[in-house]
Amino acid sequence: xxxxxxxxxxxxxxxxxxxxxLGTCWADPRTSNLWWMPENASEGGxxxxxxxxxxxxxxxxxxxxxxxxxIFFIVKYRxxxxxxxxxxxxxNRLEIIWTAIPTAIFIGLWGYSNxxxxxxxxxxxxxxxxxxxxxxYQFGFSFQYPGADDKLGKAEASFVSNDNMFGNDPxxxxxxxxxxSSVLEIPVNRPVHIRLDSxxxxxxxxxxxxxxYQDMVPGRMIDWVWFTPTKIGKFQLACSQLCGSxxxxxxxxxxxxxxxxxxxxxxxxxxxxxxxxGAKLTSVTExxxx
Amino acid sequence: MSQTIAHSGAETHAGTAHHHHELSFFNKYIxxxxxxxxxIQYLFASLFFLLIGGLLAMGVRYQLAFSGQPIPLIGSxxxxxxxxxxxxxxxxxxxxxxxxxATVMVFLVVxxxxxxxxxxxxxxxxxxxxxxxFPFFNALSFWxxxxxxxxxxxxxxxxxxxxAAGWTSYAPLSANGAFNGSQAGQSLWCVGxxxxxxxxxxxxxxxxxxxINMRAPGMKMxxxxxxxxxxxxxxxxxxxxxxxxxxxxxMLFFDLNFGTSFxxxxxxxxxxxxxxxxxxxxxxxxxxxxxxxxxxxSEMLAVFSRKPIFGYKAMVYAMAAIGVLGFVVWGHxxxxxxxxxxxxSAFSFSTMLIAVPSAIKTFNWLGTVWGGSIRFTxxxxxxxAFVSMFxxxxxxxxxxxxxxxxxxxxxxxxxxAHIHYVLFGGSLFGIFGAIYFWYPKMFGHMMxxxxxxxxxxxxxxxFNLTFFPMHNLGLNGMPRRIADPSLYDFLKxxxxxxxxxxxxxxxxxxxxxIFFVNFFYSMFKGPKAPRNPWNSTTLEWTLPSPxxxxxxxxTPTVYNxxxxxxxxxxxxxxxxxxxxxxxxxxxxxx
Numbered sequence: 001x002x003x004x005x006x007x008x009x010x011x012x013x014x015x016x017x018x019x020x021x022l023g024t025c026w027a028d029p030r031t032s033n034l035w036w037m038p039e040n041a042s043e044g045g046x047x048x049x050x051x052x053x054x055x056x057x058x059x060x061x062x063x064x065x066x067x068x069x070x071i072f073f074i075v076k077y078r079x080x081x082x083x084x085x086x087x088x089x090x091x092n093r094l095e096i097i098w099t100a101i102p103t104a105i106f107i108g109l110w111g112y113s114n115x116x117x118x119x120x121x122x123x124x125x126x127x128x129x130x131x132x133x134x135x136x137y138q139f140g141f142s143f144q145y146p147g148a149d150d151k152l153g154k155a156e157a158s159f160v161s162n163d164n165m166f167g168n169d170p171x172x173x174x175x176x177x178x179x180x181s182s183v184l185e186i187p188v189n190r191p192v193h194i195r196l197d198s199x200x201x202x203x204x205x206x207x208x209x210x211x212x213y214q215d216m217v218p219g220r221m222i223d224w225v226w227f228t229p230t231k232i233g234k235f236q237l238a239c240s241q242l243c244g245s246x247x248x249x250x251x252x253x254x255x256x257x258x259x260x261x262x263x264x265x266x267x268x269x270x271x272x273x274x275x276x277x278g279a280k281l282t283s284v285t286e287x288x289x290x
Numbered sequence: 291m292s293q294t295i296a297h298s299g300a301e302t303h304a305g306t307a308h309h310h311h312e313l314s315f316f317n318k319y320i321x322x323x324x325x326x327x328x329x330i331q332y333l334f335a336s337l338f339f340l341l342i343g344g345l346l347a348m349g350v351r352y353q354l355a356f357s358g359q360p361i362p363l364i365g366s367x368x369x370x371x372x373x374x375x376x377x378x379x380x381x382x383x384x385x386x387x388x389x390x391x392a393t394v395m396v397f398l399v400v401x402x403x404x405x406x407x408x409x410x411x412x413x414x415x416x417x418x419x420x421x422x423x424f425p426f427f428n429a430l431s432f433w434x435x436x437x438x439x440x441x442x443x444x445x446x447x448x449x450x451x452x453x454a455a456g457w458t459s460y461a462p463l464s465a466n467g468a469f470n471g472s473q474a475g476q477s478l479w480c481v482g483x484x485x486x487x488x489x490x491x492x493x494x495x496x497x498x499x500x501x502i503n504m505r506a507p508g509m510k511m512x513x514x515x516x517x518x519x520x521x522x523x524x525x526x527x528x529x530x531x532x533x534x535x536x537x538x539x540x541m542l543f544f545d546l547n548f549g550t551s552f553x554x555x556x557x558x559x560x561x562x563x564x565x566x567x568x569x570x571x572x573x574x575x576x577x578x579x580x581x582x583x584x585x586x587x588s589e590m591l592a593v594f595s596r597k598p599i600f601g602y603k604a605m606v607y608a609m610a611a612i613g614v615l616g617f618v619v620w621g622h623x624x625x626x627x628x629x630x631x632x633x634x635s636a637f638s639f640s641t642m643l644i645a646v647p648s649a650i651k652t653f654n655w656l657g658t659v660w661g662g663s664i665r666f667t668x669x670x671x672x673x674x675a676f677v678s679m680f681x682x683x684x685x686x687x688x689x690x691x692x693x694x695x696x697x698x699x700x701x702x703x704x705x706x707a708h709i710h711y712v713l714f715g716g717s718l719f720g721i722f723g724a725i726y727f728w729y730p731k732m733f734g735h736m737m738x739x740x741x742x743x744x745x746x747x748x749x750x751x752x753f754n755l756t757f758f759p760m761h762n763l764g765l766n767g768m769p770r771r772i773a774d775p776s777l778y779d780f781l782k783x784x785x786x787x788x789x790x791x792x793x794x795x796x797x798x799x800x801x802x803x804i805f806f807v808n809f810f811y812s813m814f815k816g817p818k819a820p821r822n823p824w825n826s827t828t829l830e831w832t833l834p835s836p837x838x839x840x841x842x843x844x845t846p847t848v849y850n851x852x853x854x855x856x857x858x859x860x861x862x863x864x865x866x867x868x869x870x871x872x873x874x875x876x877x878x879x880x
Contacts, residue, residue: 034784037698037765048694055692059685066681070656074674077595079663084863085856086661089878090601094657095650102649106642106688113692114635121694122631138469201463202561204701208767208780211698217562217628218462219555224631236779240701240769242456243463245382245471248773 038209041235041256043228044121045211051116055109125226129193130186133178135165136196136203136216139246141237142166143184147177148270152195157221160197167197167221179273184237184254186229187262193226204241207254215241229256313839321433323425324839325410328432330732332406333725335436336399337806342443343394348799349387353379355792357774371451371472382471384773386452390442393457393479396579397486398439400713403721404582405490405528406435409497409521411732415830415837416515418506418846418868423499427492434489442482445475453479456771458572461553461564465545473546480543487536494528497521506829508848512606513867515828515852516599519606520585523613527574527581530617535571538564565627569620577616579713580680581609583720584651587673589853590727591655593826594670595662596863598853601654608647608654615644625696634693641691648684652677663856663863667824668742672723675750679715683708686761704764710757722749722805729812730819734835737812741804748801755794759787827864828852850877 040049077085131152133144144166146152153168153175160167168175186192196205198216205225206213214225239250257265313322322328352361358378361368365377372383379387410428414421422428445452453475455464467473501514501522514522542564544550551557553564592599599605621629621637655677664670686708689695699705722745729737766784768775775781775788822831829846830837846868854865859874871877 034766034787035762038767038780045698048698051692052689052695052698055689055695059688063681063685066652066656067678070659070678073656073659073662074664077659077662077664079596079665083663085596085663087598087856087858087878088600088657088661089598090604090654090657094653095601095604098653099646099650102646103643106645107639109688109692110639110642113638113694117631117635117638117693121697200556201466201469202460204769206701206767206769208698208702213626213697213700215627217555219558219561220628222628234779238767238769238772238778240772241460242385242388242771244469245385245454247385247771248381249777251778 039231040209040211041229041231041233042210042212043230045209045227047116047120048211051113058105058109122224125193126191129191129226131193131195132184132186133166133168133195133197134184134205134216135160135167135199136205136239136243136250137165137199138201138244139239139250141182141184141203141239141250141252143181143252144168144178145181145266145269146174147179147273149174149177151175152178155195155197155221157197157219160199160218162199165197165199166195177270177273179269181269182252184252185262185265186254186256187259188229188232188256190259191226191228193223196222196225201243202241203239203243203250206238206240207235209235213240232256232258321429323421323429325414325422325425325428326732326836328428329407329409329411331432332402332410332435333732335432335439336402336406337809339394339398339439340403340802341806343391343399344799344802346387346391346394348796349379350384350391351792351795353384353387353773354775355789357776369446369451371449379773381773382454383451385454385456385771386472386475388771389454389456389459389479390445390452393442393453393483394439395713396457396575397483398435398442400579400717400721401490401575402435404579404586404717405493405497405521405524406432408517408582408586408721408724408728409493409525411728412515412517412830413497413500413521414504414841415731415833416518416828417501417504417509418829418842418848419500419504420840420842422496423504424496428496431489431492431496434485434492438482438486438489441478441485445472445478448472448474448478450474458568459542459564460568461542461545461561462555462559465542465553465559465564466556467546477543477546480539480546483539484536484543487532487539490528490532491536494525494532497525498529501525506842506846506848509867510848512603513848513851515585516588516602516605517582517585520581520588520609523609524578524581527578527613527616531571531574531578534567535575538567538571541567562624562627562629565624565629566620569623570617572623573620574613574616576712577612579717581612583676583717583724584609584680586724586727587676587720588655588658589828590669590673590723591658591677592853592855593727593824594665594667594673595659596665596855597658597662598851598855599654600657600660601650602851602853604650605654608650611647612644615640615647619644622691622696625693626700638691638693642688645684645688645691648680652681652684667726668737668739668746669723669727669824671743671746671750672719672726675746676716676719676723679711679719679753682758683711683716686711699764701770702764703760703768703770706770707757707760707764710760714757715753719749719753722746725809727824728830729809730823731830731833731835731837733813733816734819735812735814735816736819736823737816738808741808745801745804745808748804749798752794752798752801756791756798759791763787763791825862825864827854827866829867832866832868 131146135142151174153172155167196216198218203216210227212227235254237252237254360377373379450472454472455470463469541552545552545554551559553559553561555561588599618640621633622641625634726737726742768781819835848867849870850867856863857865858876
């Protein structure tokens, strides 16, 4: 035993190399986000972050305690001459304790998660929500706004086609004045209720700063997603469901602006739509390169 | 009950005794029906596939760190679906790399290493049987598996290249050649997965039958070593889950090639049905990939702590609970897929519950190490590391199980980190340990311990340096399967971390080569292995290394549980299962 490095020395060596590696990485000058979550920019995200940090605390404590105990055991109970192992097949009381406690914690965690899932994140969207239709295709996004009447109108997945990407119901007059945009322009602090559909394959609607993800499934109109942006700024919508050869670059810009700026942008768009009686339903057709 | 077992055991042995004549080369090495040879065939094949899967991973990491730069040396030799004329990886080629890396590692590496290699090798030897119940079926299983591997990899040579819809092959991307750009590759994927499923089913039927019918006299179910229990439960999972995937792969093939509309939305199919079918298989599959490793690790921990496993029955019940609950958690892959939100609630609940048996197992491993007399062999180092890595992988799973947090980290690198902690730090570390442990019995030679330790330390280090930072990449919002993250404003800042991860991954790849050299060198030059190099209690160590055809010259009788180490009142610190306890031994009833 004495001629070879002790197990402690070996563990120390491994740890030192690990830390040296991490340290080198850290030393590289950082401009912005590298290690952690992007700053939250939505109302619901606050709750998700709280829960996330709670789980981080919980798992962190469990991790540290189990590892300390484990490493302590490994070092303390290394083979030594004349010290036999303890003969034990286990302990039923311990089994009951370490079954019951995790069960209680996990059920509690589920209870709170589920409350958040239903009562906060997927509650009924407020009446003053801005309604936006979001259509995905290989490889891009398009956004539809309600137009002058503030009504997006009915839509169904079965109506989705090349000419009607948002699946608007042709018999619904509310959809006639809708306009489209290639940028998701939204006002700050007002709930945004989105209606998602896809023309071809499954795409993903993912905005990490808003802590929101929803798949966009062809053949399905998904209308339960809503969020309230809380910070003015530019963000990016990234498709996060593998959707083909152009997936790596399928994205759209998001601009969160003040209520006044939004109103200005919106009225300009509405004006552009108005003077075209009898035009196609999606009057401002996207010509984004595919 | 034990009467019937005794009878059938003896009879089977008598039956095989007549066949001990010299076998021709073909029957001995190619179409062998000996479970030990089949296990070694599985071992060579899946280590070959491990090499391929590892190279694919290197390609993935190269692209993420050095996007757009030609691959040094081999870039210009690669086919055009994969690289540009200059030799840099193309986005569609990258999709293919990601898809095939995961497909190879899951279906051709970890699953066959655990189930094909250790299932075949250990089950008959550990239960005292001469061979599997259906030796012909067993040989068929290997060759079906091998064929499936060749079919899957042959897509490298078709003009459109690898399938590129992810290993999960979500429809309708996978169901329409116009969408995924690789009709031929995707079709080959379907055929390969279908045949791979047949191999699994053949194996599973064999294991279940063998374990139920062919145990040696005295080998009660609760005297089975834990690897056998784990493989038994795994075989049941395989038998119930794999046919669903095979059926789904056949349906997908029809959608792709014959215009049916199971999953294709534009023809009124249901894209989400694919996900339900896939994950109905896919979640039990996750446990298929970890349960046997848990069994193998439990045994190594007991042997090298010189202690009985802590809470043997709790371990068995925990594995059974995982087996049952494993069938009702598949929807946690689909919280944000567009399925009914109520289902997400329910699947979140069952997912939280399935974390409990994993916690129980972890605590029992700690209990096993407690009070031991630990021998730090290479096998033990990997087994010890398995527990720590599994704890990290298990704890990171809780984040995804919580539906609101999943909204944030779903489909990011956080999940990539999670799966690799479970599948590499867990399963593959367990497999490495088990190879060092059972190698003497398989090949009759010892592996080199020094180079084993070097392999362990480097793998352990580079593994963590590769995969731990992926949690951070994920928290920063990096989605999976994006060929060039630098195209996104919010991902640009993390490029240094990407490069760091890639360099670590290359280190991890190189450290695995040490294992390969040790593995093949020891086969010829390693010191001769004694019968029982680790002073182990289970039946395989009572036989010569390697055991002869037919295994046991005389059917053994089993008197004890599997892990009677350091029994008070005994001269030696282990009591083999086939030896009655001496008068002085003070065995504890458990």
